[in-house]
Amino acid sequence: MTSQAIFRAVVKRGVPARRKPQTGIIQMVGAGMLAIALVVGQVAPSAARGAPESFADLADKVSPAVVNITTSTTIAAPANGNPVFPEGSPFSDLFPELRGPQGGNNQPQHSNALGSGYVISEDGYIVTNNHVIENADSIEIEFFSGAHLPAKLIGTDPKTDVALLKVESDKPLPFVSFGNSDESRVGDWVMAMGNPLGQGFSVSAGIVSARNRELSGTYDDYLQTDAAINRGNSGGPLFNMDGQVIGMNTAILSPNGGSIGIGFSMASNVVSKVVDQLQKFGETRRGWLGVKIQDVTQDMADAMSLASAEGAMVTDVPEGPAADAGMKAGDIITSFDGGEVKHTRDLVRRVADAPVGEAVRVTVLRDGKSQTLLVTLGRRETAEGEAVPVAVTKPQDSEQDLLGMTIAPLTSDIAQQMSLPKDTKGLIVKEVDDSSAAWEKGLRPGDLITEANQLPVTSLSDLTDRVKETKEAGRKSLLLLIRRDGEPRFVGLPVEQ
Structure with a gap:
């Protein structure tokens, strides 16, 4: 380059x-x-300080x-x-x-x-x-x-x-x-x-x-x-x-x-x-709980009659430490090892910092009642290295013109040409209209789009869905996460072209 x-x-x-x-x-x-x-x-x-005279x-x-x-x-x-x-x-x-x-x-x-x-x-x-x-x-x-x-x-x-x-x-x-x-x-x-x-x-x-x-x-x-x-x-x-x-x-x-x-x-x-x-x-040797989680939104809290929109909602419990301890999808984790969990970031960091093999107390809210489970943590690096079953996917369109760009799914051939890791996912920018907002914002052929509105995009339908959601929400711009030479950058791109 x-x-x-x-x-x-x-x-x-x-x-x-x-x-x-x-x-x-x-x-x-x-x-x-x-x-x-x-x-x-x-x-x-430290106490509050005024501006130093010199550094x-x-x-x-x-x-x-x-x-x-x-x-x-x-x-x-x-x-x-x-x-x-x-x-x-x-x-x-x-x-x-x-x-x-x-x-x-x-x-x-x-x-x-x-x-x-x-x-x-x-x-x-x-x-x-x-x-x-x-x-x-x-x-x-x-x-x-x-x-x-x-x-x-x-x-x-x-x-x-x-x-x-x-x-x-x-x-x-x-x-x-x-x-x-x-x-x-x-x-x-x-x-x-x-x-x-x-x-x-x-x-x-x-x-x-x-x-x-x-x-x-x-x-x-x-x-x-x-x-x-x-x-x-x-x-x-x-x-x-x-x-x-x-x-x-x-x-x-x-x-x-x-x-x-x-x-x-x-x-x-x-x-x-x-x-x-x-x-x-x-x-690194990070703790692993073995759950998929999401933040509790206010709408979710209202629907479940919760006092506040706090905690980490468990969306899936695959085979692993949490499943062995009896955790279920729908549980809301409110405390981990004595520390309050207000959102998913709290939980992710506390689990990562906990020693592998340690038995910790995890408090969950289930059916409106609080209960505590004893979970023996696994190791995240080991869990991430395990083979994941290949999902059957629908055929994808080869490319699409959207937001002033010609975009295509990242194939293994293109990833190899660009010396990207084999597990890289996203959409590749093939062409950019030089009269478009995308060009003005600095997007160029070869850029890799990995997220839209902070959600992963791996197919053209993912991106079109994000554009549709943005318009329906009355927002004027779509936030894209772009990687160039492996380095990320955010770009706010107008959805009206």
């Missing part, structure tokens, strides 16, 4: 920068998407623990100079860098990506985003002192976009500690550090603009900030005024690919739990 096309991207989950071989051109890296071993003490709530003392204090990360990846050249995509493929013109010169003897190329990270222990553990180091052949760490050390990968968690690295040093390394992100308030001052656009060890400051933001992940819990975050800041820390890491800079919302003051940092209370498991096991 050309740098010009890449710089038109609207939302970037992860903002590492890539330098093309021998050209020096900075590009985006396509991304696929923690109690730590250091025991972090409970942080006392210089804080920057001096934490800079030695912030690092620049450079990765090297070998990209295999196409044999005999032939394009990677089949001849005539509509995607071959979108990714010219993946085609070798005709008739030439191409050699493998090396691509360098730039990102950020931070040291969390004196013995050399370093945290960054998974997409910064994903598929890297080698990882090099540059310290504030100017020293360079190679790093090895300890483990990753794509679901939260967290990666844990380790360097070997003959002397203790400066490090920073995690703070309690739940105590960060909207309006608190924060400072971001990292390697924006390859500039290295850059500081920006702002405030916490919002909390508990979600992008597209199951465990998303982002702090929104107006501190400037750009490509290359991925994996860098977001500090509170005590020099504690309360977030990891991961994504930006932007119409032009640069900072407009809407950045997202994964909350430290999520990152620290993942880091702890990666240090102990080299992988």
Whole structure:
């Protein structure tokens, strides 16, 4: 993909920068998407503070623990100079860098990506985003002192976009500690550090603009900030005024690919739990309840004569821990392991944080009465790895013109051409009318539509249904989740064309 096309991207989950071989051109890296071993003490709530006169003392204090990360990846050249995509493929013109010169003897190329990270222990553990180091052949760490050390990968968690690295040093390394992100308030001052656009060890400051933001992940819990975050800041820390890491800079919302003051940092209370498991096991081990759930709406509460629209409604109980404990579809989970459950996000996170194999008390509302079940949790990673029966699906239309675009279901052939994971689902944009709102909003051929109005879309009928529902609800725009080079972005698209 050309740098010009890449710089038109609207939302970037992860903002590492890539330098093309021998050209020096900075590009985006396509991304696929923690109690730590250091025991972090409970942080006392901090009192309200006025605007600091300077961030210089804080920057001096934490800079030695912030690092620049450079990765090297070998990209295999196409044999005999032939394009990677089949001849005539509509995607071959979108990714010219993946085609070798005709008739030439191409050699493998090396691509360098730039990102950020931070040291969390004196013995050399370093945290960054998974997409910064994903598929890297080698990882090099540059310290504030100017020293360079190679790093090895300890483990990753794509679901939260967290990666844990380790360097070997003959002397203790400066490090920073995690703070309690739940105590960060909207309006608190924060400072971001990292390697924006390859500039290295850059500081920006702002405030916490919002909390508990979600992008597209199951465990998303982002702090929104107006501190400037750009490509290359991925994996860098977001500090509170005590020099504690309360977030990891991961994504930006932007119409032009640069900072407009809407950045997202994964909350430290999520990152620290993942880091702890990666240090102990080299992988995540999340609890699994074994139910399908949805939020309780006010209409549902009225129909069931509930006092409030709270809890997680169980819609299905397949074979698993919950079924073994006697849970049924229609139960409303109101408490998990002593913690109140007001909505599905509460339950998902509490279950994920609970130890595998632990017996927990789950309180459900059934037929208007409360009862408690004892459920022994399974492991989510194991459950997700089990084979799922193939469903019989109806034949799908090959393509459709909608909202100023020609859209088609994502087939396995197209997914392979675009180097997407085999389980990727969605709708592929084949063409975009350059006079349409879709073009003005930045949609381009090759974009993948995965959600509409925050619901998955895997068929053309899914998308047409979302458009119909939007119009019937009297709304003017449809919210699409687009993935380009594996990175998500939201686009509000008018439904009237």
